[in-house]
Amino acid sequence: MSLPKPMMRGMLAKRLRFHLPIAFGLSFLTAIVFKYTVTEPRKQAYADFYKQYDAVKDFNAMREAGVFESVRPSGE
Known part of the structure; x- marks a missing residue:
């Protein structure tokens, strides 16, 4: 008793048609x-x-908090 030969020719095409x-x-x-769950x-x-x-x-x-160096807070 021998094992059947594996199908090699066309195997990629057959699997691609499915996957x-x-x-x-x-x-x-x-x-x-x-x-719809993130972008919108x-x-x-x-x-x-x-x-x-x-x-x-x-x-x-x-400006009042002093974040900007080039803008003086009002009152100076």
């Missing part, structure tokens, strides 16, 4: 999940932050 659509499907699904909440958080952000008020607070 390639699965790989593309999983990568597409991962991209969609990342978009991050964009919303930025939008919420900048709705109430006052750059002048923030600049004045940093």
